[in-house]
Amino acid sequence: xxxxxxxxxxxxxxxxEPIAGAxxxxxxxxxxxxxxxxxxxxxxxxxxxRSIKRDAKLxxxxxxxxxxxxxxxxxxxxxxxxxAMCAKAVRPDPVRPELPSVAAVCIYxxxxxxxxxxxxxxxxxxxxxxxxxxxxxxxxxxxxxEIRDVASDGADEIDIVLNRSLFLGGRYADAFExxxxxxxxxxxxxxKVILEAGELGSYDRIRQASxxxxxxxxxxxxxxxxxxxxxxxxxxxxxxxxAARDFHQQTGRRVGVKVAGGVRRSKQxxxxxxxxxxxLGPDWMTPELFRIGASxxxxxxxxxxxxxxxxxxxxxxxxxxx
Amino acid sequence: MSEAIERPASGAPPWxxxxxxxxxxxxxxDDRYGLFIGGEFVEPKSGRWFPTISPSxxxxxxxxxxxxxxxxxxxxxxxxxxxxxxxxxxxxxxxKFVFRIARQLQERxxxxxxxxxxxxxxPIREARDIDIPLAxxxxxxxxxxxxKLEYAFPGRGTPTPVGVAGQIIPWNFPLLxxxxxxxxxxxxxxxxxxxxxxxxxxxxxxxxxxxxxxxLPPGVVNIVTGAGETGAALVGAAVDKIAFTGSTEVGKAIRxxxxxxxxxxxxxxxxxxxxxxxxxxxxxxxVEGVVNGIFFNQGHVCCAGSRLLVQEPVFDVVLDKxxxxxxxxxxxxxxxxxxxxxxxxxxxQLDKISELVESGVDEGAEIYQPExxxxxxxxxFRPTLFTGVSQSHRIAREEIxxxxxxxxxxxxxxxxxxxxxxxxxxxxxxxxxEKGSRIxxxxxxxxxxxxxANTFNRFDPTSPFGGxxxxxxGREGGLHGLEPYLSFDxxxxx
Numbered sequence: 122x123x124x125x126x127x128x129x130x131x132x133x134x135x136x137x138e139p140i141a142g143a144x145x146x147x148x149x150x151x152x153x154x155x156x157x158x159x160x161x162x163x164x165x166x167x168x169x170x171r172s173i174k175r176d177a178k179l180x181x182x183x184x185x186x187x188x189x190x191x192x193x194x195x196x197x198x199x200x201x202x203x204x205a206m207c208a209k210a211v212r213p214d215p216v217r218p219e220l221p222s223v224a225a226v227c228i229y230x231x232x233x234x235x236x237x238x239x240x241x242x243x244x245x246x247x248x249x250x251x252x253x254x255x256x257x258x259x260x261x262x263x264x265x266x267e268i269r270d271v272a273s274d275g276a277d278e279i280d281i282v283l284n285r286s287l288f289l290g291g292r293y294a295d296a297f298e299x300x301x302x303x304x305x306x307x308x309x310x311x312x313k314v315i316l317e318a319g320e321l322g323s324y325d326r327i328r329q330a331s332x333x334x335x336x337x338x339x340x341x342x343x344x345x346x347x348x349x350x351x352x353x354x355x356x357x358x359x360x361x362x363x364a365a366r367d368f369h370q371q372t373g374r375r376v377g378v379k380v381a382g383g384v385r386r387s388k389q390x391x392x393x394x395x396x397x398x399x400x401l402g403p404d405w406m407t408p409e410l411f412r413i414g415a416s417x418x419x420x421x422x423x424x425x426x427x428x429x430x431x432x433x434x435x436x437x438x439x440x441x442x443x
Numbered sequence: 444m445s446e447a448i449e450r451p452a453s454g455a456p457p458w459x460x461x462x463x464x465x466x467x468x469x470x471x472x473d474d475r476y477g478l479f480i481g482g483e484f485v486e487p488k489s490g491r492w493f494p495t496i497s498p499s500x501x502x503x504x505x506x507x508x509x510x511x512x513x514x515x516x517x518x519x520x521x522x523x524x525x526x527x528x529x530x531x532x533x534x535x536x537x538x539k540f541v542f543r544i545a546r547q548l549q550e551r552x553x554x555x556x557x558x559x560x561x562x563x564x565x566p567i568r569e570a571r572d573i574d575i576p577l578a579x580x581x582x583x584x585x586x587x588x589x590x591k592l593e594y595a596f597p598g599r600g601t602p603t604p605v606g607v608a609g610q611i612i613p614w615n616f617p618l619l620x621x622x623x624x625x626x627x628x629x630x631x632x633x634x635x636x637x638x639x640x641x642x643x644x645x646x647x648x649x650x651x652x653x654x655x656x657x658x659l660p661p662g663v664v665n666i667v668t669g670a671g672e673t674g675a676a677l678v679g680a681a682v683d684k685i686a687f688t689g690s691t692e693v694g695k696a697i698r699x700x701x702x703x704x705x706x707x708x709x710x711x712x713x714x715x716x717x718x719x720x721x722x723x724x725x726x727x728x729x730v731e732g733v734v735n736g737i738f739f740n741q742g743h744v745c746c747a748g749s750r751l752l753v754q755e756p757v758f759d760v761v762l763d764k765x766x767x768x769x770x771x772x773x774x775x776x777x778x779x780x781x782x783x784x785x786x787x788x789x790x791x792q793l794d795k796i797s798e799l800v801e802s803g804v805d806e807g808a809e810i811y812q813p814e815x816x817x818x819x820x821x822x823x824f825r826p827t828l829f830t831g832v833s834q835s836h837r838i839a840r841e842e843i844x845x846x847x848x849x850x851x852x853x854x855x856x857x858x859x860x861x862x863x864x865x866x867x868x869x870x871x872x873x874x875x876x877e878k879g880s881r882i883x884x885x886x887x888x889x890x891x892x893x894x895x896a897n898t899f900n901r902f903d904p905t906s907p908f909g910g911x912x913x914x915x916x917g918r919e920g921g922l923h924g925l926e927p928y929l930s931f932d933x934x935x936x937x
Contacts, residue, residue: 156727
């Protein structure tokens with residue numbers, strides 16, 4: 122790697138397409154393999170005890186930076202905030218230009234033009250939430266228009282939400298149809314479908330929602346909006362990874378997994394990477410197929426890298442807080 | 444940390460976990476260990492010693508004494524002398540001693556875990572997370588019963604201890620099996636002579652030091668080392684009860700030797716458990732449970748789920764998932780915190796596994812083993828699957844006691860029950876289905892001491908464990924495990 126900020130050039134994959142019609146949605150849900158909560162949580166807990174040290178840790182921290190969707194989703198976000206965050210996304214540590222950039226910044230639709238300007242030519246993608254984030258319960262046409270708008274404003278990736286009201290109400294065909302419409306509205310933009318796992322109530326439901334979203338043409342399935350009490354957890358993520366593994370086995374298509382909400386420490390990020398590595402395997406160990414939606418995580422990773430480099434921890438004031 | 448590795452080359456896969464070995468500094472071994480009799484380590488009258496090794500490096504860790512009949516007699520005498528005072532100690536006082544052992548095990552858990560792994564070859568992750576915490580839990584559990592014995596078995600009259608118990612344990616869970624035997628015996632007011640297996644004596648000898656620290660009266664716990672002859676001498680000695688965990692072959696010999704002697708006997712022997720996966724099962728967790736069922740502790744588990752019965756519609760998908768999962772099993776240095784499968788316990792056991800696996804290939808079953816690099820020194824065996832197995836194959840009938848799974852299929856619940864029960868053993872079984880009524884239907888009909896539903900190899904001190912048929916008789920754990928160590932002056936005797 123050279124001496125300047127390295128962008129992580131993410132090879133764009135062709136956008137996914139629906140593999141089924143809406144009438145098949147109920148059958149997709151019914152056919153989904155059951156999940157045993159005790160077994161799933163036990164497996165996630167066991168994998169979390171893997172001891173990742175030295176070179177393996179550095180490798181993981183590097184991939185963590187390259188997989189981050191640096192996120193701000195506050196009502197108080199301004200142009201100034203986005204400009205600063207974009208600078209941080211491109212060059213996470215000004216004194217260590219050899220470190221990679223993050224994968225993307227993730228923001229609200231209105232700020233997409235600002236980020237698109239700031240990130241033009243940097244290789245860092247612009248990701249926007251859309252489609253009535255976070256509830257997904259606005260008028261359908263308005264939600265689809267929002268998706269079209271952010272795509273034309275320069276977003277490379279769009280994070281939409283599953284309509285949990287339809288899904289939990291058993292209206293699978295309707296929920297599926299909305300996802301397919303969103304897929305179409307997003308065009309060639311990379312589409313991530315947020316399941317909001319914390320609202321689904323059981324691992325069975327999370328797995329069913331995963332299968333539904335993947336069949337509807339999601340490029341990524343994402344755990345959470347970050348707007349409710351329960352966000353990404355290791356078992357939730359493992360459950361979705363196992364669904365992605367089945368989907369790949371059945372269709373040959375690789376769907377990415379994004380964990381979001383509550384991932385603040387390097388140690389957590391590494392635990393998710395271990396789950397990914399031992400569930401979906403080496404093919405998924407890339408920002409093309411794995412993302413972490415986070416904000417404060419980035420500085421913790423930088424601090425860990427500095428510790429590995431110098432042998433001691435430095436204080437938080439040595440890392441920029443853009 | 445050198446600058447050179449601070450930025451790995453664009454983080455290209457594969458991701459290799461760096462080795463993460465647990466330090467062995469915490470373990471201080473003597474060159475030689477005598478017999479623990481009457482509260483102190485003594486030289487064996489036999490004058491004989493034998494080396495005990497690490498199966499992962501083949502290095503000698505220490506020499507231990509080989510007890511002969513005279514040594515055993517001395518140990519039994521010590522236990523007999525200690526018995527009256529121990530039995531008549533205020534029950535709450537007796538409980539205190541057992542609690543002390545439990546607390547010391549927790550206090551020294553890391554030391555015990557590392558030593559267990561060094562001497563037995565099991566992954567440190569298992570010794571640390573399962574063996575040692577469970578051993579401590581057994582002492583805690585039975586300590587609680589010590590002053591409540593008269594309420595434990597209503598209608599049976601006043602319970603009194605049996606006397607001196609001779610206890611012979613295997614090499615697969617050395618400390619845990621010691622706990623299963625010693626804890627209920629002490630709580631019930633018995634004194635014991637414990638013989639650990641010849642390949643794994645060291646944690647039992649470390650337990651002796653815990654017994655000393657806990658200031659148990661001398662002679663209440665005696666620990667004698669040796670091989671089969673030593674065990675036979677203990678069976679033949681003047682004890683009141685024999686408790687044995689080990690092979691069915693030896694169990695039968697003990698049964699013959701104790702017949703007509705008036706000695707009480709409990710046997711926990713081999714197994715050939717069926718793990719039954721129905722088509723509606725939570726398949727990813729079932730695969731995880733199957734892996735845990737047969738590869739936990741290198742398959743050196745009497746209740747291992749060594750026969751997998753899969754309902755035909757999901758056979759292909761389960762097999763694919765299993766093969767994929769096997770690729771991620773990490774075989775190697777048991778002291779590495781990331782190791783899933785450690786060393787085979789001994790050369791003799793490795794030979795036995797190899798012989799049975801060869802028989803499987805010869806009889807026409809199809810073998811699958813993942814690619815993995817095995818260390819050069821030590822005893823190792825790749826995790827192994829057999830498909831195309833029929834009930835008449837040796838690998839479907841004989842206990843392999845290694846990381847080898849035989850896979851069969853079934854069509855209906857009745858066929859699964861028939862195949863699962865069609866074995867001389869009956870220690871455990873597993874059922875994987877989302878349907879609760881089917882779990883109950885199957886559990887009623889499976890002739891096995893333990894039936895796990897949607898899990899496998901779960902243990903708890905409050906839960907009885909033991910077998911049907913050639914898997915033995917008597918139970919360990921729970922109240923059931925206390926009962927063989929008590930006599931009652933009223934009601935029925937077992």
